[in-house]
Amino acid sequence: MRKKVEDLRFGSVQIIxxxxxxxxxxxxxxxxxxxxxxxxxxLS
Structure with a gap:
């Protein structure tokens, strides 16, 4: 699970x-x- 968080720059991790x-x-x-x-x- 920790690897999923470490590899993200922008986003989310959901744990079921x-x-x-x-x-x-x-x-x-x-x-x-x-x-x-x-x-x-x-849009700007």
Missing amino acids: VHEGRVTQVESLEKTRFPAKSDDPGS
Whole structure:
């Protein structure tokens, strides 16, 4: 489980527990792209 957290830059780790035991670990990694002010798809 610790490796999942150490490897993430942005995201989350969810630990599923069933009857007091860890049964599943899920990780969601987000990739962030720098926004350019002159980019027509940019929100800024």
